[in-house]
Amino acid sequence: MAGRIRDEDIALVRERTSIEEVISDTVTLKSAGAGNLKGLCPFHDEKSPSFNVSPARNVWYCFGCGAGGDAIKFLMDAEHLSFVEAVERLAARAGLQLRYVEDDRATPRASRPQQGQRQRLVAAHAAAVEFYTAQLTTAGARTAREFLAQRGFDRAAAERYGCGFAPEGWDPLTKHLRQRGFSHDELVTAGLSRPARSGSLIDRFRRRLLWPIRDLTGDVIGFGARKLFDDDDGPKYLNTPETPIYKKSHVLYGIDQAKREIAKQGRVVVVEGYTDVMACHLAGVPTAVATCGTAFGADHIGVLRRLLLDTDAVAGEIIFTFDGDAAGQKAALRAFEDDQRFVGRTFIAVSPDNMDPCDLRLAKGDLAVRDLVARREPLVDFALRHVISRFDLDTVDGRVEAMRRAAPLVAKLKDQEKRPEYVRKLAGDLGMEIEPVQRAVLAAASGRPADGGPARSARSEPAVDSPQSMVEREALKLALQEPVLAGPMFDAVEATDYRHPVHVVVRAAIAEAGGVAAATGGAVWIEAVRDACADLAAQALVGELAVEPLRIDGEPDPRYVSVTMARLQWGSVTARIRDLKSRIQRINPVNNKDEYFATFGELLSLEQHARALREQAAGGL
Numbered sequence: 222m223a224g225r226i227r228d229e230d231i232a233l234v235r236e237r238t239s240i241e242e243v244i245s246d247t248v249t250l251k252s253a254g255a256g257n258l259k260g261l262c263p264f265h266d267e268k269s270p271s272f273n274v275s276p277a278r279n280v281w282y283c284f285g286c287g288a289g290g291d292a293i294k295f296l297m298d299a300e301h302l303s304f305v306e307a308v309e310r311l312a313a314r315a316g317l318q319l320r321y322v323e324d325d326r327a328t329p330r331a332s333r334p335q336q337g338q339r340q341r342l343v344a345a346h347a348a349a350v351e352f353y354t355a356q357l358t359t360a361g362a363r364t365a366r367e368f369l370a371q372r373g374f375d376r377a378a379a380e381r382y383g384c385g386f387a388p389e390g391w392d393p394l395t396k397h398l399r400q401r402g403f404s405h406d407e408l409v410t411a412g413l414s415r416p417a418r419s420g421s422l423i424d425r426f427r428r429r430l431l432w433p434i435r436d437l438t439g440d441v442i443g444f445g446a447r448k449l450f451d452d453d454d455g456p457k458y459l460n461t462p463e464t465p466i467y468k469k470s471h472v473l474y475g476i477d478q479a480k481r482e483i484a485k486q487g488r489v490v491v492v493e494g495y496t497d498v499m500a501c502h503l504a505g506v507p508t509a510v511a512t513c514g515t516a517f518g519a520d521h522i523g524v525l526r527r528l529l530l531d532t533d534a535v536a537g538e539i540i541f542t543f544d545g546d547a548a549g550q551k552a553a554l555r556a557f558e559d560d561q562r563f564v565g566r567t568f569i570a571v572s573p574d575n576m577d578p579c580d581l582r583l584a585k586g587d588l589a590v591r592d593l594v595a596r597r598e599p600l601v602d603f604a605l606r607h608v609i610s611r612f613d614l615d616t617v618d619g620r621v622e623a624m625r626r627a628a629p630l631v632a633k634l635k636d637q638e639k640r641p642e643y644v645r646k647l648a649g650d651l652g653m654e655i656e657p658v659q660r661a662v663l664a665a666a667s668g669r670p671a672d673g674g675p676a677r678s679a680r681s682e683p684a685v686d687s688p689q690s691m692v693e694r695e696a697l698k699l700a701l702q703e704p705v706l707a708g709p710m711f712d713a714v715e716a717t718d719y720r721h722p723v724h725v726v727v728r729a730a731i732a733e734a735g736g737v738a739a740a741t742g743g744a745v746w747i748e749a750v751r752d753a754c755a756d757l758a759a760q761a762l763v764g765e766l767a768v769e770p771l772r773i774d775g776e777p778d779p780r781y782v783s784v785t786m787a788r789l790q791w792g793s794v795t796a797r798i799r800d801l802k803s804r805i806q807r808i809n810p811v812n813n814k815d816e817y818f819a820t821f822g823e824l825l826s827l828e829q830h831a832r833a834l835r836e837q838a839a840g841g842l
């Protein structure tokens with residue numbers, strides 16, 4: 222490649238670029254204090270944000286995977302750009318004109334090939350959008366305009382989404398773009414043209430209604446094309462093929478318009494087609510996106526999780542709208558298989574008349590579309606209903622078989638606190654006692670067949686009067702009786718550190734009720750926690766704990782809270798240490814050196830943590 226960008230121009234690009242703005246295009250950032258920002262790392266899979274951005278120092282760094290650098294490096298890594306392409310992209314953004322140093326071999330007309338490939342392909346698409354939208358107003362595009370009008374989209378809507386028309390003829394777009402200076406290779410690489418058998422170049426899309434597909438930053442990277450005429454023997458929808466800039470596993474139609482609302486509302490609505498995205502946005506559901514010619518998959522989840530800042534602390538909601546048909550149901554169940562971490566936050570919205578959002582808006586108006594989204598159902602409920610519906614529950618065999626098929630779904634719930642709730646629900650739906658259903662779920666969780674004798678929980682329950690249970694009880698009492706005192710210290714200790722199942726449920730209910738730090742106490746607070754309890758046993762326990770005296774003489778103080786929470790965590794940390802030690806004994810250090818040392822390292826750091834907790838726990842004794 223001839224020529225390179227002048228160093229002083231690169232420096233200027235760095236200086237004029239807001240790293241925060243560049244990264245915010247793809248990663249939702251929240252304040253991390255001291256002027257720094259953090260979000261979910263786009264370069265490794267994580268649940269809590271370790272990706273840090275320092276706008277003051279113009280750098281980013283991930284504590285999780287060690288990646289880091291400046292804005293240029295971020296674009297190179299996140300968008301797979303070359304250095305030159307990344308600098309060109311930032312320069313365009315900052316409105317800077319770059320100057321190039323010519324190589325010896327460079328020809329005077331070298332300015333064009335110097336530009337990065339991505340920029341050329343994006344420019345070709347921008348020119349194509351201009352061409353196609355102009356075509357939509359011509360006489361030949363009447364059917365395309367009628368198609369839009371019949372679906373409730375006026376001219377303003379067509380313009381907002383850049384709808385266009387690919388005209389009759391073999392190569393009108395190709396000719397137009399060739400005149401604009403795009404090369405044969407560029408048009409083929411962009412997926413806009415393809416070689417005919419004769420060897421000459423022809424348009425990919427002909428006599429179709431087009432939607433430009435944009436990336437997160439708003440650049441057009443491809444098209445979706447709908448068939449309009451009966452004598453068009455192609456598929457109903459045709460999309461841009463895989464190109465260096467168009468990866469269908471990542472692409473979400475409408476994401477450029479929806480991303481700010483998705484981040485703001487912490488919610489995204491996944492619909493099935495271009496017209497559904499338009500209908501949703503126009504009906505007041507601005508968070509709608511659609512996949513383009515492919516099923517919703519893990520890469521799409523990755524894109525959305527980073528926008529939703531989907532962590533344990535901030536839970537984003539994904540709502541799928543499906544036609545009630547078999548394909549939609551299958552897609553929903555696949556989503557269940559895909560990413561267990563997402564299951565608890567995934568919802569299904571099925572229109573009662575099996576209409577998609579576009580039809581629904583036409584038939585019943587904007588409000589009906591908003592209502593469809595509001596009436597969403599948790600994915601787990603949907604999946605259970607779907608599985609159970611295949612069996613005849615009037616027979617014993619039918620009920621038992623339905624239980625066997627449904628139990629693994631409940632067992633799979635990452636959110637273990639939700640299991641008792643779903644065991645009860647499943648038992649109710651099947652018309653069975655709770656115990657056999659619980660056994661089936663436990664068996665499914667441990668990978669044993671349900672009939673293999675009485676199944677035991679993988680994690681043994683501590684006795685109610687064990688020291689660990691007593692300290693858990695004390696912590697919950699503090700949270701219920703002295704929320705202002707317990708505050709963030711209580712909230713900082715996660716439900717996973719509680720070992721007794723009913724305590725786990727109460728701890729979850731406290732979080733559900735908004736957390737202790739936000740509570741002001743009194744009867745309202747106790748009621749809120751009680752209402753949030755997932756089962757009756759937990760509700761009863763809340764009543765008990767709200768009045769049971771604390772195990773301290775005199776008034777509790779912050780030190781007492783600190784000691785209690787440290788003792789509680791110490792119990793769970795020492796249990797994890799026991800598990801790790803037993804695992805180390807089972808690892809052969811010769812064959813599995815890496816695993817051995819990794820586990821050993823984990824053990825050492827846990828032991829260190831345990832020592833610190835023991836000191837904290839001793840603080841008040």
Ligand SMILES: [Zn+2]
Pocket residue numbers: 262263264265272283284285286287288
């Ligand atoms: Zn990372």
